[in-house]
Amino acid sequence: MNEEHPISKLREKLAKLKGPLFWRSLDEAAETDEFKSFLKEEYPHGPALSDTPSDRREFLKLMGASLVMAGLAGCKPQDLEKIVPYVQAPEDVTPGKPIFFATAMPFNGASTGLLVESHLGRPTKVEGNPQHPDSLGATSLFHQASILGLYDPDRSKAIRNGDSLSTWQAFTADLADDLGKLKSAEGEGAYLLTEPVTSPSLAAQIQAFLKHYPKAVWYQHESVNRDNERAGIQRAAGQDASLIYDFTQADVIVSFDSDFMTDLPGSLRYAREFSLRRQVIAGTGLDKKAAALPMNRFYQIEPTPTTTGSKADHRLARKASEVSAFAAALAAELGVSVPGGLTAKLSEKDTVLVKSMAADLKAAASKSLILTGQSQPAAVHALVLAMNEKLGSLGKTVTLIDAIDVKPALASEDLKSLTADLEAGKVKLLAVLGVNPVYDAPADLQFSKKYLLAERRIHLGLYDDETSLLSHWHIPQTHFLEVFSDGRASDGTLSFSQPLI
Numbered sequence: 001m002n003e004e005h006p007i008s009k010l011r012e013k014l015a016k017l018k019g020p021l022f023w024r025s026l027d028e029a030a031e032t033d034e035f036k037s038f039l040k041e042e043y044p045h046g047p048a049l050s051d052t053p054s055d056r057r058e059f060l061k062l063m064g065a066s067l068v069m070a071g072l073a074g075c076k077p078q079d080l081e082k083i084v085p086y087v088q089a090p091e092d093v094t095p096g097k098p099i100f101f102a103t104a105m106p107f108n109g110a111s112t113g114l115l116v117e118s119h120l121g122r123p124t125k126v127e128g129n130p131q132h133p134d135s136l137g138a139t140s141l142f143h144q145a146s147i148l149g150l151y152d153p154d155r156s157k158a159i160r161n162g163d164s165l166s167t168w169q170a171f172t173a174d175l176a177d178d179l180g181k182l183k184s185a186e187g188e189g190a191y192l193l194t195e196p197v198t199s200p201s202l203a204a205q206i207q208a209f210l211k212h213y214p215k216a217v218w219y220q221h222e223s224v225n226r227d228n229e230r231a232g233i234q235r236a237a238g239q240d241a242s243l244i245y246d247f248t249q250a251d252v253i254v255s256f257d258s259d260f261m262t263d264l265p266g267s268l269r270y271a272r273e274f275s276l277r278r279q280v281i282a283g284t285g286l287d288k289k290a291a292a293l294p295m296n297r298f299y300q301i302e303p304t305p306t307t308t309g310s311k312a313d314h315r316l317a318r319k320a321s322e323v324s325a326f327a328a329a330l331a332a333e334l335g336v337s338v339p340g341g342l343t344a345k346l347s348e349k350d351t352v353l354v355k356s357m358a359a360d361l362k363a364a365a366s367k368s369l370i371l372t373g374q375s376q377p378a379a380v381h382a383l384v385l386a387m388n389e390k391l392g393s394l395g396k397t398v399t400l401i402d403a404i405d406v407k408p409a410l411a412s413e414d415l416k417s418l419t420a421d422l423e424a425g426k427v428k429l430l431a432v433l434g435v436n437p438v439y440d441a442p443a444d445l446q447f448s449k450k451y452l453l454a455e456r457r458i459h460l461g462l463y464d465d466e467t468s469l470l471s472h473w474h475i476p477q478t479h480f481l482e483v484f485s486d487g488r489a490s491d492g493t494l495s496f497s498q499p500l501i
Contacts, residue, residue: 090121093120093121095120096119098117098118098119098124099117099118099119100115100116100117100118101115101116101118101123101498101500102114102115102129102498103116103480103481103496103497103498103500104132104480104485104486104487104495104496104497105126105143105146105480105497106198106199106480106485106487106497107142107143107146108142108263108264108265108267109196109198109222109226109265109404109405109490110134110198110265110266110404110487110488110489110490111134111198111486111487111488111489111495111497112128112132112134112135112139112143112268112489112495113128113129113131113132113133113134113135113489113495114126114127114128114129114132114135114139114143115127115128115129116147116481116500118500121500121501122500122501123147123150123481123500123501124147125147126139126143126144126146126147127139128143128268132489132493132495133266133269133489133490133491133493134265134266134268134269134489134490134491134493134495135268135269136268136269136272138268138271138272139268140262140267140268146480146481147481149462149479150479150481150482150501154463155462155463155476155479156461156462156463156464156468156474156476156477157476158476159171159473159474159475159476160464160468160473160474161174161472161473162472166473171473171475174473175458175473178428178429178456179213179429181428182213182216182428182429183213185215186213186214186215187210187212187213187214187215187216188215188216188428189215189426189427189428189429190213190215190216190217190428190429190431191216191217191218191219191418191421191427191429191430191431191454192206192209192216192217192218192219192431192433193219193220193221193418193430193431193432193433193435193437194206194218194219194220194221194433194434194435195220195221195222195433195434195435196220196222196225196405196407196411197220197405197406197407198404198405198406198487198488199406199485199486199487199488200406200486200488200494201485201486202406202485203406203407206218217421218407219414219415219417219418220407220409220411220414221411221414221415221418221435221437221441222411222435223435223440223441225374225410225411225412226374227378227410227411227412227413228374228375228376228377228378228380228381229243229374229378229381230403230408230409230410231378231381231410232377232378232379232380232381232382232384232385233381233382233385233400235378235379235381235382236381236382236385236386237385237400240402240403240405240408241400241401241402241403242400242401242402242403242404242405242490242492243371243385243398243399243400243401244266244398244399244401244490244491245260245266245270245369245371245397245398245399246273246396246397246398246399247270247273247274247276247277247296247369247397248273248276248277248293249367249396249397250277250296250364250367250368250369250397251294251296251297251364251367251368252296252297252298252299252360252361252363252364252367252368252369253274253296253297253298253299253368253369253370253371254299254301254330254357254361254368254369254370254371255298255299255300255301255302255308255312255370255371255372255373256301256302256323256324256326256327256370256371256372256373256376256380256384257301257302257303257320257323257372257373257375257376258308258371258372258373258374259302259306259307259308259309259373260308260371261274261307261308261311262306262307262308263373263374264490265404265489265490266489266490266491269490274296274298274311276293277293277294277295277296278295278296278311279293279295280295297313297314297360298311298312298313298314299312299313299314299316299357299360300312300314300315300316301316301318301323301326302315302316302317302318302323302373303317303318303319303320303323305317314353316350316353318350320375322346323372323376323380324342324343324376324377324379324380325342325343325344325345325346326346326350326354327342327372327376327380327383327384328342328343328344328383329344329346329350329351329354330354330357330358330361330370330387331344331383331386331387332344333354333355333357333358334358334361334362334387334390334391335390336383336386336387336390337386338383339379339382339383341379342379342380342383361391362391364391365391365392366391366392366393366396366397367393367396367397368388368391368393368397369388369393369397369398370384370387370388370391370393371384371398372384385398401491401492402492404488404489404490404492412442415437415441415442415445415447416445419445419447419450422450422451422453422454423450423453425453427453427454427455428454428455428456429454429455429456429458430451430454430456430457430458431458431459431460432457432458432459432460432461432467432471433460434460434461434477435461435467436461436465436466436467437451437467438451438465438466438467438469438470439465439466439467448466448470451467451470452470456472457470457471457472457473458471458472458473458475459471459473459474459475460474460475460477461474461475461476461477462476462477462479480497481499481500481501482499482500482501483497483499484496484497484498484499485497
């Protein structure tokens, strides 16, 4: 503190209550010569204005004058005008009144029917379609969040050639030149990599391309795939097929690490059907008009907590490596032969549980249902299908239908084959459509390095992702709410998509 500050001067200044009510120091409050000198040194190009009443009055004068002068141009009254939303209003569009459109969203290997709310030509909310078999009026959090992707500012917006923006005309001309070089070899060296396709119209376009270039190759990639299920069905049924379940007919359910209320295609329907059999009082719950159905009994064996497991009557938390042993022990108890690769060694306590499960399943017979999760090996999937057949459940609670995929294949094997072809120098032109293998391919394939071995690389995607950055051409992909398309529900029902924007 400055020793020259007389307390009496400060008291006198405070008593007058003029100037600011707060100060940063006693020097500022007393307005000493030292403080004024400090201000000039600290702000040489424009010393701070002191907060005296005269300075504030000067400021208000200047601001008032500037506002008056700015308002001179606005003295003329505006002509009366009417505001209308459209010169020619589109049919069925009323401001403030939403319109609902039926469409379908491809997700998790199947298309789910949706009703999308739209305001003035802009989709705003996603709900389930009550008339669609995979929705029945419900949606998952992924369906609800899908509309955010439509308005995502980070979506790819322009065609890119290397690091430069380009045009559609330049891309088609370059692609025609590349394909022209492969025409004499019937397309040998041309490769397509897509996600699993259930759309008949997209499949027809791909087949037309392969017909025009007979030696071109089509591979599929899905980072989180159902290869174990496909391989297990092929092993047990001898054909490519898809499984659909009917939980309304199941009195006893045994699940080996299957989160069927969340993970499976058709999980929304399965969750609803399961809930119909959990009504403590008949005629209550989701469907108040449903016939009186007895409550089912549900066993869940899983290594991690899941939504499905939380609904189980008997939830058994076991290691992932022990789930297959449970399945093998149950199969042996039901009289189904167990493959040599599976062991059925369980603790004494678990053996008692398996015997209890087997007794319930035998009592329910054809009204029983056994299923397993996608993380379990193909041998367990084949064993589960054999147990359902033994119990007489096939055709009742479990149904085999033709595979909904246009090209049923093991995605992991397809990507390995593509990687081998890249290493062998066979790939002249590679078009990656809707997937990002540089990011999510298995690490042991080192796909990010092998991808660069393709002479020409084209990527179609919603975002400028890892694959697009290593491609010669990147094409922005349209959102499912922007296109006409089609696909199949988990039970094979053909579903159509339409643009809302």
